[in-house]
Amino acid sequence: MQRPRTTIGDVARTAGVSVATVSKVINGRYGVAAATSQRVQRVIDDLGYESSLVARSLRSLRTNVIGILVAEFEPYSTELLKGVSSAVQGTGYELLAYSGGGRAGGHAGWERRYLSRLSGTLIDGAILVTPTVVDAEYGIPVVAIDPHTGPSGFPTVDADNFSGALSATEHLIALGHTRIGHLAGRADLESSRLREAGYRTALERAGLDVDPELIRVGGYRSDDAEQPARELLTLSRRPSAIFAANDLSAIRTMEVAGELGLSVPGDVSVVGFDNVPESALAQPPLTTVNQPMQAMGRAALGLLIDLLDGKERDAHVQLPTELVVRGSTRRLRL
């Protein structure tokens, strides 16, 4: 099976020239006779030769490949990916999305590891999705989307998490809910903190108490949300509404409610955050806060390309969020 791939050496031998000459032809360098160039080109076509990204990148400084590093391919990161992909068209760059399997994403600092692995340089620059540690120096230009620490002195794209959480909670309050639970995100993420802050602020503005018992950590991942969702829904004084820190945990919350024989939105209203496509598919369709993920991906790519071109750009881009009311919330019946 493992027929070794054709190398530049094979091409050189077949064409009767040196590898250096072939390299020049491939890269369009000056100093090759037209006739030679054509002959080499023919051999390249005949053999179906394509230069190895690996070998090339070991030697040269540019590969025209942009990396996008994610902990896992889930709805959020894939939406970003769609945005980046649409924006990369015509820029001359190719895209390489990298994700460790398994729990790598769980370890803080996964982005450092991945970057180290790919650097050197398989990629010219990288987009980090939800990195936990935003270290100072990475060796290559880097843009972060929704980083752990929030904007911290280097290029960042995020959404207005605070306002989004505020309007989500205000929506529930406007519907007459007063006992509103919150399924928080990962404690180490700035976005998570901002969403909780929006929740608290909305309650306070409405003159409602913030009951610590109603706040649980769901951790953004569906699996991790199950247990805390169950706790909230089996409280003796059960909340009549829950604001989950992202759609995945909101959807899981609705599933748990179903298992407990509770109807959404009949017995409990649920609001999510992100507006991933899956939220509209849920039963009932999830009321959520839209985060313009594809636009964020495009913005990140724009920042990164400017960086690669040596143009310094405004270090921080924040895009607006917006409440999307669907079927998982309803007015509280007294």
Next chain:
Amino acid sequence: MQRPRTTIGDVARTAGVSVATVSKVINGRYGVAAATSQRVQRVIDDLGYESSLVARSLRSLRTNVIGILVAEFEPYSTELLKGVSSAVQGTGYELLAYSGGGRAGGHAGWERRYLSRLSGTLIDGAILVTPTVVDAEYGIPVVAIDPHTGPSGFPTVDADNFSGALSATEHLIALGHTRIGHLAGRADLESSRLREAGYRTALERAGLDVDPELIRVGGYRSDDAEQPARELLTLSRRPSAIFAANDLSAIRTMEVAGELGLSVPGDVSVVGFDNVPESALAQPPLTTVNQPMQAMGRAALGLLIDLLDGKERDAHVQLPTELVVRGSTRRLRL
């Protein structure tokens, strides 16, 4: 900015040993004194060293990285990606999704180019999404999802396109439609041909004529679908229903209908294919044929890993499709 990354040489120098020794420690080879090993390990941790995938792959045959090659990150390929990503957890493999920017996906044979670039070996095996040319020998184990030519003597995963198209068209016929247009996919794709065959068969079984004027090529991409959709909808004897070969072109068809002042499903019913999450978000929600994309991704990964482990597996996996009725189709009013 470009602080060069720490290399194995840096580690060796700091630890006062040779690079060879460091390499052995990293790879857990025998023949290193425990004390030395510990000292080297400490330096590695201190320096935050991570070996370069690039350099390593140039030398050794395994990288434990699986490639997934796509023409573009759009809803279909990202759904597959989610499936592959969930299945890769715990296998010890990492994932590298690669996509050329721009029109690379348009050129037939893009998968060959990408594979050549990544081979040699950045990746141990690859999953090819909708490859156009399924060449015999690629040098590394390869599994194709929904290939151009259909199952052709090497491992393939696809969905039951014919049955899906059949039930989509039968659904329209059952609703009383008799003039049913078809917006076909890319002419070079087997899946596209099968969907058209399902459409034709359903019409024939119902004793309806297949009017060639009602069949246009939409090409699976949203942009490419606009013109043919417009043509169908402005025909003097306009069809009362359209079966589009995938969701993206179905959604575009609905948009075009809107621009033309036609209501969906009031004036024209529309059915798609794939059931990408976006289809449920469309206005109105799209009736479509579900293709279990995440399961297909998981199946492809399973096949590939078995191949990598030297286990030969059943070369062809076909998953069932299923009609999902939503709001874009309705009974024809006479």
Next chain:
DNA sequence: CTGTTAGCGCTTTCAA
């Protein structure tokens, strides 16, 4: 205009 040479960071014999 073309070829020789020297690495890029790493793994792997093979000697010491």
Next chain:
DNA sequence: TTGAAAGCGCTAACAG
């Protein structure tokens, strides 16, 4: 148990 040296495929000086 360790290290020196070769070489993976390629590019970039530099010589011829």
